[in-house]
Each structure stands twice: as C-alpha cells, then as structure tokens.
Amino acid sequence: MSRFQRVAVLGSTGSIGESTLDVIARHPERLKVHALSAHSRMERLAEQAAGSGAAVVVVPDEAARRRFQAAWPAGRPAPEIRVGAQALADTAADDGCDTVMAAIVGAAGLPAALGAARAGKRVLLANKEALVAAGGLFMRAVREHGAELLPIDSEHNAIFQCLPHGERAGAPDQPARGVRRLLLTASGGPFRRHDPQDLHEVTPDQACAHPNWSMGRKISVDSATMLNKGLEVIEAHWLFAMPADRIEVLIHPQSVVHSLVEYEDGSVLAQLGQPDMRTPIAYGLGFPDRLASGVGPLDLARCGRLEFETPDLQRFPCLGLAFDALRAGQAACVALNAANEVAVEAFLSGRLRYTWIPRVIMAALEWQQRQSSVTLDSLADVLAFDAEARAYAGNLGLA
C-alpha cells in the first residue's frame, strides 16, 4: 500500500476539479494525483497534468488526444492518454488510485462514479446527477463493494459532519438514529427577489452570476431556478436514507450555514463556514483527519445577520417538481434530471428562454407518467431511459 493517497480527479478542468487540485497541492506529503480527465479544455488539462505529475489523463476522443498532445510541453515525459467513456469508467476503478473525485457535470458522470463505487474506492461525490439518476443502484454498489462514500456537495457534506457515524448511526439503509429532519439551506440564487414576471428576458450571464458561490455554468443555472436544491433533496434522500417529508429546504441568502440536522430531542446541529468548496473537498480528502484547505476563518461579527426564509414554490416551481419526482420514484427522477440538462443546455446556448426550463421539466414528468413498466435495475437500463427522456425533451420544439 502506497504511503500516499492516490487520487483520480474526474472533471479536473471544472470548478470542483480545480478546487480539488488546489487542496491536493497543499499536501504533497499525503496526497498524489494519479489521473485527471476533461471533456473540452485540453490545453488546461495538459497544464494540470504537467503541474501535478498525473500518470494518466482521460480524454473523450481522438481529436481531443491530438489537442492534448499538441499542448503538452516538449521534452517532458507525457502521461498515459486514455480515450473514451469506457476508459473513464475503467480509470475510476483503476488499481492505481485509492480515491476518486467524481466531479463530472451531469448524468455523463454516472458510469465512472458507479465504477468507482463498484471498485470499492473512497468516492468523493460532487456529481449529484449520478445519485438523482441512479440512487438505488449507486447506494447498493457502495454497500455491496465496501466503498467509502463522502458527499462533497456543501450541504450534504455539512449534514454528514453533523450526523452520528458507525454504530451510533444505526442501519445504513435507515435514517440515522435520533434524527428527526434534515434542513438543506439554499442561497435563493440571483433572482430571489425578482418578480417572476420579469424573468422572461434573463440572459445566461445573469443566471450564472451567483451571489455567493463561484461554480460551473450548469449548476449556476440550476441554482437560479432552485432545481439544484431539488436535485440535492433527492441526493439527501439517497445518501442519508431520509424520506422526502423529513427533508426541508430553507432559503439562507448569506450561504454561511451550509445545512442542519434536527434531532428528536430538539437539538439542531449545523456546519458553518465560508462559501468555498475547498472546505468540503478537504474534508473528503482528509477524512477522518482535518486538512488545511486554504479557506480563511469565518468572521461572524462581520457577517452580522444570518437570515432564513421558506422558499416560495410559485417563484421556484423547479423545487416543487423535484419533490414531486422524488415521491413518484426513480423513473421520474431520471426524467427530471434529463429534461433539466436538455433545457439548461438549450438556455445556455440561447435556444430556450429561462422561464421555459420548468415547462420542459414538467412536460417530461408528464411524459414519464405515460410510460408503462420502466425497469431501472441496471446501469444500461438507466442510461437507456435517460436517453429516451432526453430525446423527448429535445423534440418538444421548446429546446
């Protein structure tokens, strides 16, 4: 066994990937990069691989391989270049790594995240869409293959930190002993106070201008619509075996309290910190130790006020749709996620108005209800139904 924890960072060129490499670079005595992956930013991938000494990089196709090679600094020994989606899943299961940071955006990250779980790795899960699309399958793989699943989404990481672990928690497929409710906080995004009538003309840049967090564009739009919080409710359901009616969402515009756990005796435990993803990432990399993350102290006196309010489902219809999908079951969750990915992509590329995002999702959920006997017992089943839902959403004439 290596004295280093060897990490594969899947989606290394994204916001979570960059933050992960920043934390790893602070701990050369215990953390080492094994593999990196990217989808379009090959020049950045080459810089990251050269800087971190990665042994392996994974790229999507031959054209990307050539771009990576062209960007590689002359005279330096190059990493092994693996190509394609299967190579991504194989790399997640590779003997060369102990820990996998699953930071690809969207359901595209599911096969690799599942591959890591099936290989019994420490899985740092940022890719919430994997759990939304295949929560049952994923959690079963974690249990059956002895993987160690650590949530990286700041809300779930906060909840994880506030929950009892091991024997004190009870059975893994039941809510932790003594817990009454989970309270997920949400900033409310850039349009928290806007009149919903005024959102018709919203541009991608306005939707991506998050007040507190710096993130990739897809999750930024999801935060604006609050579908992101809906995905997180579904994620919390699977991670913590918690029924929908014991998960509550609270708008907290300052993003200082990252989430809370309410116990049967009335105690409420919360995790607080600056809105910087390096804190949950360092927690996942170091667990059970605490590692320096580069995040500074929280100055509560300077924060002054911490506010909380109940979200308005008229203003944020996507949040209500996610609760509906969770109550309806796994097929509805696949349809919700797939339709959202199609709609957000169309919005970001100027083909769909912002206010049509919930309409596309609603139409896909109605379509899903008309499908009889959908089986989602395997990864192939999930991917096939996900593709059907995407095709439906894409053919609506809206996207």
Ligand SMILES: NC(=O)c1ccc[n+]([C@@H]2O[C@H](COP(=O)([O-])OP(=O)(O)OC[C@H]3O[C@@H](n4cnc5c(N)ncnc54)[C@H](OP(=O)(O)O)[C@@H]3O)[C@@H](O)[C@H]2O)c1
């Ligand atoms: N950002 C945050 O603060 C935050 C917080 C909590 C959870 N998350 C979750 O973490 C995940 C990543 O978010 P992010 O903000 O880091 O996203 P991002 O900045 O858009 O980065 C996404 C990464 O995935 C790669 N990628 C995109 N499409 C791919 C595909 N089809 N196949 C393989 N790789 C692909 C991208 O490669 P290229 O860049 O090379 O195209 C990039 O490395 C999401 O699931 C998000 O919900 C993010």
